[in-house]
Amino acid sequence: MASLYRKGGLILKIAILIATAVFVLMPSVFLISFIPVNWDEIRYEIFDNPIVGDTGWKLIQSVLIFSFKLSILTALIDVCLGIPLAYILAYGRFPGKSILDTLVSLPLVMPTSGFGFATLISWTTNLGLGGLFGLKTGVIDITSKIPVVDIPILLLLVHVTLTLPYVVKPLQARFIDIKPSLLEASRILGANPFTSFRKVILPLSLPALLSGSIMALARSLGETGATMIVSGTYITAAVAIVRWEFEFKIATASFLGALLILSTWAIVLPLEMMLSRKGWVSLPKILARLDLERRVIVLEEVLSSSLSSIIGKAFVVILLLILVVLPIFSTSYSAFLYWGKDPFTGKMEGGILYQIFMSPAGYGSLLSRAILTSFIVAGLSTFLSVCISIPLVYIIEEYGFGRVLRTLLKIPLVIPTSALGISSMLLWGPRLFNIVTPGVWLITLTHMTFSVPVIVESIIAVFEGSDIRDCEDVARTLGAKPMELAELISIPMLKRGILTGAILSFTHSLGETGATFIVMGGDYTVSTLVVTMVESLAIPAALFSTLILIVFSLVFMGIVKVIAGE
């Protein structure tokens, strides 16, 4: 009996590893193989076209440069805003802190296309900030840009908001982990709060800050949903892949996708390996060498006044109000104005009621169908991913190669989703397996690729913080057989991690745009539908759909909060 279990366990482990390889790792590397295999096609289309020459290559270069400029600037701003934000959320004590905490995480669960649209109307129309200041137009135009770096302000704003939680959340968690006694010791030794922070807390948090900002950079590089809505005439690499795929320039799109995947690897993998091995990094001691330290400390003493703490808190509140709350309110307010008729022309055809329920374009049925598709895809991919993730966590924790496996699982999280989408399509479609065509099933398979890593990470967090291993051992000595062990001990103990991971993966799937656009065929999801609505200028319908997305994400956020607070 015992050997039967042991054999069964081994077969299960191998099956899980194969499933991980096929569903998670292969889609994220398959695209690379496209380059050598289809080199002739690529050369013809990109480098050596008889009609346009190497225009394709020049285009690829220009979108890549623009994308990296945007994401590096985004990550830098995230770090500057993220450090004080994480500090205040970790150590500050003031009423309404938990609301601020929720607001910071909201972009993590909000479908980005909906959020992009919400930001667009709050900045570029008089329904948002413009109206607040009594203007006839918005405060900025969609084409307004930052002079030197040549990046549209609105695009940067959206990217910063959407990626800020990736810096703030791990940093905040790290700050809370650092023992208060360390900070107290530094204060008692005579350092002011600012200096203590710089000399004690920040060095201990550098790994979290680094991996968080790399994550932010990667997310910005791959952001598609909101970017398609607010980028105007500019085009990022991730969006270019979607657009070119629609124009059937498969070779160009795949080549760009492969370049994106390779460059993301080059940035992320060495750093992840380093961090997971050493667990810390140190910066060169520039200040001490230049003998600037003393002057810096004097400055920090000035900054440590209680006034600066109030200014800091006010800054955080205003920042979040502008970045997160304002778009939600503008959308709700606009939806209210547009409910019966277009507020500017007074035409009923421009109202939400008409567009959703009466228009010949059939937005109502499209929307309900898209919601259904979204929920089926999110539910299915989350369920399948949970089934893979739970045993996968045990494999990662048990074997020596687990650390490498865990790092590999980060790949689908950092590579741009539109590249992932095209890779998935080619893998499951004509180029390799040839078993799935674009549609609900392919969307589900593609979403599993990033759902598994999301769920695995949140289960591992609970796993490593508990004595589950010992409890399982004890339960076995008490007579529990493997199935009973899973049902009575393992799953109940990991419940919190499984649920949090499942909800994150569900909302992630609900909001995913880049990959979905490529693999969906005719099966629209809500977030891709919003982009299509905006592009076909069906503003009221887009407003209504965005509002529905916002309501969904607030509900999920609430559920996450309840589980986390348990």
Next chain:
Amino acid sequence: MNSFLKISNIWKYYSGRPVLKDISFEVSRGEYFVVLGPTGAGKTTLLKILAGIVSPDKGEIYIDGKPMVNVPPEERGVGYFPQFFNLFNHMTVWDNVCFPLLVKGIDIVEAEKICKEMLSLMHLLDRADSYPYELSGGMRQRVALARALATGAELLLLDEPLSQLDAKLSVELREELKSIARSLGRTVVHVTNNVEEAVELADRIAVMNNGYIIQVGSYDELRRKPKNLFVEYFLSDVNVFRAYVLDPHDGLLRSSSDVCFKFRVKPLCEDASSLLRSGGEVIVCVDSDVIVLDPPSDSGWNVFDAIVEEVLFHRGGYTYILKTCCGATKIMMKVMDEMEVGIGCKVKVGFKTSDARIYDVSEYDSILYHGG
């Protein structure tokens, strides 16, 4: 001997390093057997191997005559009490104790009866609906014990069951532990690093160090005939001197670190006297409770002038820390009643030449490593 548990030649390696080396012993039915040793000796690994959680690299285990090495933990039928209790925090006390009965598919009426019995035995009936994290350390310990007992297993494996409790409670629960095991007729293998605990509970003690079982026997046997320096040093408060042999026939030695500190020893056995080679170095152990105040000055005694440096009070008596007047060798003396000498007083102390035990100098390492 009717041996209920038999372990022979167990070896266990962790990443190439042996943590258990050729472990063999037998425990008879109904015996309270204590494995005693410093932290890192391999005690917990040994217990986990007995429970079936860790499998040995070599060796055999028999429980009631049946080979157990390839039997998974759930089929071994032992009651295991882990060091940190590892209660199931997502279950109530009642569900924790019922767990072994539930998974063994025991009839529900019967299971409830056993569970109630165990909880009342542990005075926990009124906390049955609480969750483990709502309980105090002592209560958690009782729940873990109730859970292990509820398996009905004849063999109980207890991994430092009292170490997580505060000192007073730990002492109180010792007696309870033994009487429960006795009254239920269970065989117990109890692992600890606390000598007092071992002495009070054990029928027999196995002293373990550095992956080896060094000696097995009752406390008296171990005290009277310690197999090596480590057993002697770990079980009792002894004075340990390194010394050079000045005169092997007369047994005259000189402390290695203090030229003025000379004394005589009278080896009682052949092995010990063979260690005394002229100019060689040996280890000398003198129990702290054989050192006496104002000894008779005849040839059977070593006598020193010393100054009282410190007086320590503990349960069961006083310990005097003395320093020899010539040189600076420290001597520990343990007495039942307080003596009429204070700190700074000059005293005459001594020990019988036959009370000193002699070991090879190479054994010194075994006590240095473990905080000697």
